[in-house]
Amino acid sequence: MKRPYYSLIPASLDFIASVVAWIVFFYNRKQLLHEEPESFHVSLIVNAAVIGFFWVSLNILAGSYSDIFGKTRIKELFKGFNDTLIGVVIIFFTLLLDDEGINEYKEYYRTFTAYFIIQFICSSFSKIISFTYLREQVASGNITFNTLLVGSGKAARKVYDELQKRKDTLGYSIIAYVPVAKNSQDLCASVLKPIGDLERINTVIHRCHIDRVIIALEKDEHAYLEQVLGELEGESIKTNIIPENYQLILGSVKVKLLSNLPLVEINQDLIPVWQKVLKRCIDIFSALLVLIIGMPFLIVVALLTKLSSKGPVFYKQERIGKNAKPFKIIKFRSMYIDSEKLGPALANDKDSRITPWGKIMRKTRLDEFPQFYNVLKGDMSLVGPRPERQFFIDQIMKTAPYYKHLHKVRPGITSMGQVKFGYAENVDEMVDRLRYDILYIENMSLSLDLEIMLDTVLIMFQGRGK
Numbered sequence: 001m002k003r004p005y006y007s008l009i010p011a012s013l014d015f016i017a018s019v020v021a022w023i024v025f026f027y028n029r030k031q032l033l034h035e036e037p038e039s040f041h042v043s044l045i046v047n048a049a050v051i052g053f054f055w056v057s058l059n060i061l062a063g064s065y066s067d068i069f070g071k072t073r074i075k076e077l078f079k080g081f082n083d084t085l086i087g088v089v090i091i092f093f094t095l096l097l098d099d100e101g102i103n104e105y106k107e108y109y110r111t112f113t114a115y116f117i118i119q120f121i122c123s124s125f126s127k128i129i130s131f132t133y134l135r136e137q138v139a140s141g142n143i144t145f146n147t148l149l150v151g152s153g154k155a156a157r158k159v160y161d162e163l164q165k166r167k168d169t170l171g172y173s174i175i176a177y178v179p180v181a182k183n184s185q186d187l188c189a190s191v192l193k194p195i196g197d198l199e200r201i202n203t204v205i206h207r208c209h210i211d212r213v214i215i216a217l218e219k220d221e222h223a224y225l226e227q228v229l230g231e232l233e234g235e236s237i238k239t240n241i242i243p244e245n246y247q248l249i250l251g252s253v254k255v256k257l258l259s260n261l262p263l264v265e266i267n268q269d270l271i272p273v274w275q276k277v278l279k280r281c282i283d284i285f286s287a288l289l290v291l292i293i294g295m296p297f298l299i300v301v302a303l304l305t306k307l308s309s310k311g312p313v314f315y316k317q318e319r320i321g322k323n324a325k326p327f328k329i330i331k332f333r334s335m336y337i338d339s340e341k342l343g344p345a346l347a348n349d350k351d352s353r354i355t356p357w358g359k360i361m362r363k364t365r366l367d368e369f370p371q372f373y374n375v376l377k378g379d380m381s382l383v384g385p386r387p388e389r390q391f392f393i394d395q396i397m398k399t400a401p402y403y404k405h406l407h408k409v410r411p412g413i414t415s416m417g418q419v420k421f422g423y424a425e426n427v428d429e430m431v432d433r434l435r436y437d438i439l440y441i442e443n444m445s446l447s448l449d450l451e452i453m454l455d456t457v458l459i460m461f462q463g464r465g466k
């Protein structure tokens with residue numbers, strides 16, 4: 001079984017546990033309410049299966065199946081208590097509150113408590129079994145994590161020695177290391193193979209199928225840390241850093257203990273799983289709403305675009321999206337045809353390439369409306385950093401290499417940078433606007449998305465776009 005499919009094990013066991021829990025509760029409820037027990041029937045299995053899918057969906061939203069090898073049984077049992085409580089409350093108010101067999105309030109309490117206890121016990125057994133099985137797979141060597149060590153001094157050698165001792169329990173298999181400074185003392189050469197350098201670390205990661213990266217730098221090598229993290233930007237791998245003692249004392253970083261090694265873990269999840277799912281659902285619903293209900297309005301805008309100047313109604317252009325993948329963005333054409341025959345150029349307030357109708361569309365952001373189709377396809381989101389062309393990204397990267405940070409998320413129809421700064425007329429302004437997009441990513445939430453969307457609507461009505 002391939003490693004990505006190992007998450008199916010806890011999900012499958014949770015499904016079975018939830019089905020069993022519901023069937024047990026069904027007959028237990030009959031005893032609590034002093035009703036005649038019913039014979040076993042097919043509809044009970046069907047209902048139990050629906051309940052099972054509900055619990056698996058709830059666990060997915062709670063992130064229970066992400067990074068399953070980085071979890072511990074004790075923490076998951078404590079987390080499972082809260083998740084079970086939330087799930088039982090939802091089921092209780094959805095299915096059990098109007099139960100005709102309940103006549104007194106104390107019977108509500110008994111029913112709720114009984115189901116909570118049964119579900120928690122069954123799900124706890126499910127977690128213990130799945131985590132025990134996965135740990136045995138690691139111990140037997142069936143599951144290993146290809147690990148790249150960044151550094152070559154005392155700290156790196158200490159990491160190597162410690163992880164070798166615990167290889168059977170942790171599954172970390174250090175296959176190579178990347179030295180960061182040529183003049184540094186190299187204590188890893190006798191036990192590991194040096195491979196590549198910082199400039200080619202991404203190539204090494206893909207070629208060697210790296211799952212984990214551990215950064216272990218000496219004090220005199222800390223100037224390289226920003227470069228290392230910049231090279232790792234956008235890679236979907238777990239990254240850990242050996243912290244300094246003063247960071248541990250001040251508590252300025254979140255540290256986890258791996259074997260006897262304190263490690264700073266870089267969290268790749270910008271928002272909780274449930275918010276990520278809900279954000280995508282809102283994107284799809286909003287896109288469908290605009291494209292279906294707003295169709296007459298969009299047809300009028302399309303006709304005005306067609307009548308305003310020669311050329312097609314829509315304008316397609318390649319932009320760079322999530323994970324640096326290119327896609328075709330769609331807009332109502334706001335410029336005359338062949339406006340970039342001399343090469344890529346940014347628009348400005350007095351740009352002669354923009355049609356009179358195009359200026360109105362840009363001020364009211366009407367030209368962006370076809371991008372709801374991009375949202376529906378999954379290329380974009382309602383809110384996210386505005387996607388740029390590779391031509392301008394290459395120029396921005398020379399000044400601000402951390403621009404790659406924006407490729408962690410789907411680009412948006414509107415963004416904090418667009419609301420707070422507006423359209424950029426040159427690369428320097430694009431770099432200035434970048435700080436707002438970085439701020440958005442570091443503080444991503446559904447409430448922030450709502451705030452940005454409200455600001456965008458206000459700009460549209462006031463005609464403050466450009």
